[in-house]
Amino acid sequence: MIKRLGFIINPIAGMGGKVGLKGTDGEEIVKKALSLGAKKVAPNKAKITLKYIKDNIDGLEILTYPGDMGEEECKELGITSIVVGNINMENTTYLDTEEAALRMVEKKVDLILFAGGDGTARNIYTSVGDRVPVIGIPAGVKMHSAVFATNPLNAGKIVVDFFNNTNVEIRESEVMDIDEEQFRAGRVVAKLYGYMNVPYEQAYVQSLKAGGIYSDNICLEGIADYVIENMESDYIYLLGPGTTTKKILERMGLPYTLLGIDIVKDGEILVNDANETEILEIVEDKKTKIIITPIGGQGYIFGRGNQQLSPKVIKVAGKENIVIISTPNKLIDLKRRPFLVDTGEEDIDRMLEGYYKVIVGYDETYVYKCSY
Incomplete structure (x- = not known):
């Protein structure tokens, strides 16, 4: 049976981190991040994951989205991929992420691997729900959700174990996000949006961010x-x-x-x-x-x-x-x-x-x- 991996990158995820914007939700914030000299970080992190997968899995069919939502990164690593969908190469939005995830479900992939932050996880959840297991490559500023690997390399290890080991545990994990406007004003207003199924390995998957004051x-x-x-x-x-x-x-x-x-x-x-x-x-x-x-x-x-x-x-x-x-x-x-x-x-x-x-x-x- 052919093993199929859906691979999606949110190319603007994490751009606001180094320039102090605490996220990149919304077109105006993306423009501001670029004006401050922000650089894309998600594609490079995704390539770390992809390289590990390439080196450790044979016979894997990868479905991805055009341009820097996955196609370019596969090409750079010499990985043959099936490109689905269409995007405006100059201006990707959350709708592209949602559409990409929906297409992966329709193509009956076994696992969706995505690079982004909590906002991206929300977009994936909107289209996928609990229909297909997912794992996130941590590439955002906001990282409250429990659907991410601890780092890009470990995301690759989870994917490899998922396809090579039939006994990997699938666990319901929280999709969390916060209000960025409140966040920039110094207030953390977090919300649980739902649960997605995640291949769970304690050493490689991050925990849900705890809240509250831990000491008097x-x-x-x-x-x-x-x-x-x-x-x-x-x-x-x-x-x-x-x-x-x-x-x-x-x-x-x-x-x-x-x-x-x-x-x-x-x-x-x-x-x-x-x-x-x-x-x-x-x-x-x-x-x-x-x-x-x-x-x-x-x-x-x-x-x-x-x-x-x-x-x-x-x-x-x-x-x-x-x-x-x-x-x-x-x-x-x-x-x-x-x-x-x-x-x-x-x-x-x-x-x-x-x-x-x-x-x-x-x-x-x-x-x-x-x-x-």
């Missing part, structure tokens, strides 16, 4: 006070998103961006909600530390919601200048799963592997492992 205010204040007391005057500090990092700026009496990157030096704010370009201009040839907190329930420290802290920024700071803060309960919630990274560059992900001291209270640290 005393614990957060202890972390914040310890970080503030140990700030050095000759360093620039990049504070990542989240309620845990927000507490540091609150205790310093400084304005903060709940969902962006804030830059601090000598007790003063240099920039709120900085994008990658602004960060690189400020930290060039400067001693820099990055203060981040893992995403609750998932454990990502880079590559989910903080793409402004790009591989270039991480290289400037250096692994030794990454400061991880977390409430103890947030670590407990990970159930011993390691921190994860998905920066888009494998050499950086590999460099970030290892063990870190995590500040969990005033002068209290845990040692915790990071993987990718």
Whole structure:
């Protein structure tokens, strides 16, 4: 029997991350992202997945959509594909994603592989529902849903196992998305849209992002006070998103961006909600530390919601200048799963592997492992 894979890329997914736009839902936001110098990231991530599939599955028939929604990436890797549908090559929209997914269902593919973020997952869900198993290549800014692999390479591993192993578990997984306008205003308003069937392998599939506050205010204040007391005057500090990092700026009496990157030096704010370009201009040839907190329930420290802290920024700071803060309960919630990274560059992900001291209270640290 012929094995058939449907392959769809949302080419604009993730473009808003490095330029600080927190998503690319809507034509005007895409235009703004381009005007700020945003580059497409989803096609390159999808090629990592495709290459692994090509090297590890024989006799697979791949159905895809025209142009940079899948056709071009297959050609670049020397993969023969069946191209269905038509698109406006200059202006793809969510309707193209929905139509592509619908056509894959009609062509009776065994599995749909898509590259994008939560918005893309919603589009796929609209057309597919629970009729065909899916797996997502994480390539967006918003990554709350549980239908994504932990990184592009692991997406490939899931596809290979799905077709080569008849005993792969299929599990109903949540499709979540947030209101981007609320998100840009610093409020997270998440909604459950439904469930899709996903080939489930715990080591390779990300968890649903947990919400809420994981610790009482005393614990957060202890972390914040310890970080503030140990700030050095000759360093620039990049504070990542989240309620845990927000507490540091609150205790310093400084304005903060709940969902962006804030830059601090000598007790003063240099920039709120900085994008990658602004960060690189400020930290060039400067001693820099990055203060981040893992995403609750998932454990990502880079590559989910903080793409402004790009591989270039991480290289400037250096692994030794990454400061991880977390409430103890947030670590407990990970159930011993390691921190994860998905920066888009494998050499950086590999460099970030290892063990870190995590500040969990005033002068209290845990040692915790990071993987990718």
